[in-house]
Amino acid sequence: MQSGTINLSQLDGGFDLQSTLESGQTYCWERLDGEMFEDDNLRGSEARYATVVPASRTDSGNPEIITVRQTDGYLDWESTTDADPHLREFLRLGDDLDEIVRQSPDLDVFKEAYDRFRGMRIVNDPVFPCLVSFICSAQMRVERIQLMQENLRREFGTPVELEGDTFYAFPTPEQLAEASEEELRDCGLGYRAPYVKSTAEMVVDGLSPSKAAEMEYYDARNHLKQFMGVGDKVADCVLLFSLGFLNAVPLDTWIRTTIDDYFPECKADGYDEMSRNIRDRFGGQYAGYVQTYIFFHLRTR
DNA sequence: CCCCAGGCACCTC
DNA sequence: GAGGTGCATGGG
Structure with a gap:
């Protein structure tokens, strides 16, 4: 086992682990001493x-566990591998939060959110788990999305052990494509089960979600919408929480409500x-x- | 019993 | 392409 601290x-603008992982951006982590x-x-x-780094991202070619905890200005980690570069990538520790706030609009609702969750960062999840979790997010509460992914x-x-405790990597596209629709429904996916199976099959057949990262924003969104169960909103979530499109604004029910209450001038018919x-x-x-701060603030007040 | 949850596929027109 | 409808599942 290895360990280290960051x-x-x-970091420019600080960091807050809990709000980063519990704001509904990522379903790739589990909380070891309580419910997310x-x-x-x-x-x-x-x-x-704890999270498990996909085998496709590790030097060893095996899935690797990371556990992490924030204490008094430090991020302490333990891992089966060198977690430092993975944490910097997954948690976007290189983002200059001070600069991001400077470039953000002067809005009271954003200031309130930023005061509550200072240090929260956008995540940069592995793309396949992110894609599946947001396909599962349709008409669903965050607690249950988390349960479905678990x-x-x-x-x-694939099970992985760290000091006697067993964790599980998120299934690969091959592993999910081999699951039956019935088995997926047993995981609580409901009508999303065939979407997940079909999307996994599409990835296995060679359609690459990560290819969107190289594209211009609208092309990237259209690329992701080829997957079954992915519309404008889910595509924006994957672009923002996995592929580095910090400009993407997923238009969900909470933001729509916010638009009615705070920005009526932005109202329009179509999503686009x-x-x-x-x-x-x-x-x-x-x-x-800005959207992620506001979403978390309004959802939890 | 109703309503709703970080929407989307599919069918009309 | 714009608009309506059905959709599993669990909790309030």
């Missing part, structure tokens, strides 16, 4: 979280037009950051 005081996404868990804890990992993922309006209103290149 000095958070050296329970409101009374919000803020102030020094909880430990079920998928346990039922279909309203999305463009709100992206401009949120300052363009970092609009996804």
Whole structure:
């Protein structure tokens, strides 16, 4: 086992592990001393979280466990591998949060959110788990999305051990493509089960979700919409939370409500037009950051 | 019993 | 392409 620390005081704009992992951006982590996404868990804890790095991302070619905990200005990690570069990538520790806030619009609702969750960063999840989890997110609460992903990992993922504890990698496209629709429904996926199976088969057959990362924003969104169960909103989530499109603003029910209450001038009929309006209103290149702060703030107040 | 949850596929027109 | 409808599942 390896361990290490990352000095958070050296990061521009600081870091907050709990809000980063429990704001509904990522379903790739589990909390070891409590349930993710329970409101009374919000803020102030020094909880430990675990994830499994996909085999496709590790030097060893095997899935590798990382556990991590934030204490007093440091991120302490333990891992089966050198977790430092993975953590910097998955948690976007290189983002200059101070600069992002400077470039964001002067909005009271954003200031409130930023005061509550200072240090929260957008995540950069591995693309296949991110894609599947947001296909599962349709008409579903975050607590149950998390439960569905835990079920998928346990039922279909490769087990990995760290000091006697067993964790599961998120299933590969091959592992999910081989699952039956019935088995997927048993994980609680409901009508999303055939979407997940079909999307896994498409990836196995060679359609690459990560290829969107090389494209211009609208082409990237259209590329992702080829997958079954992926529309404009899910595509924007994958672009923002996995592929580095910090300008993407997923238009979900909460942001739509916010638009009605705070930005009525951005209202429009189609997703495209309203999305463009709100992206401009949120300052363009970092609009996804603004949206994520506002979403978490309003959802948990 | 109702309604709703970080929407989407599919069918009309 | 724009608009309506069905969709599994669990909790309030």
